[in-house]
Amino acid sequence: MTQTVEAIRQNVEHKSRFIARFREQIARVIVGQEYMVERLMLGILANGHVMLEGVPGLAKTTAVKALAQSMDCNFSRIQFTPDLLPADLIGTQVYNPKDSNFTIKKGPIFGNIILADEINRAPAKVQSALLEAMQERQVTIGAETFNLDIPFMVLATQNPIEQEGTYPLPEAQMDRFMFKLKVTYPSRQEERAIMDRVDMLHETDISPVVSKQEILEAREVVNQVYVDDKAKDYIVDIVQATRNPEQYGMDIGHWIEYGASPRATIFLQQAARALAFMQGEGNVFPNDVKQVAMDILRHRVVCTYEAEAEDITSEDIIRKILDSVPVP
16 A cells, blocks of 8 residues: 555645535525435545435436536536437538538537436437446447547436336446436425425525535545455455355245346445545545445345345345344
């Protein structure tokens, strides 16, 4: 390790000062939902995409828009519909009759923060185009490949209750999302505050308070946050337990069709580092891993028909794993 933990902590403290400004600006628009806002910020710091799932009216789209407006970056909102075409997302070649040649017209995917609203309403061809952008940070139009801007982050929303006219996302695409968040209803106090604050005639203005450079510098520091061998082993044990639970003394293998992929291991470490950064720490603690584990694993553990018949969800399985795997 080239730096001591104390030196890393001092660097974290210096580079994380913008977090308070970030939170304050978003709080001008969003009442409550601190958990969702924190996870969105973790996604930005850890360079991961985020899926937001919740019933309509819980400020998912508003939160993403507020997050983007608080950053000095390009924001694109794409409303996914069944008739959406890949060209509507990534762009297309336009023929110019005067010059008898084609020019590239870039689509809304060429931005920094991309809001994919109701992502499960678009057909497979659109999903495959988005898949390349999410994984490779590039898109292909005709014979040309274009690198996307940095930072690049897809924030997707989907409605869990209305399935008519939707296309379930394939497991390969779900695996590209670092987090899958369950957005819940506000508390009574928060709902009362929402009612007092909302003015239907005037929108609250949000000014950019975070630059692209600050985000990129913060990501460099996040990568330097120290993860010792015990924490790394703990991460691997959690992921291994989703595949071979019997090795960890759990009789839940009949509930698990597929366990988490190695991408979960990578994301657990990176998200735990980002959480430590937000808390002003220079190293990762096992509790940091535990805090981010549910949102990283809930869409990566696939339940069997037997589990579904017993009303067992992936979240139930993950909770049992987190309770059973020894914490170092």
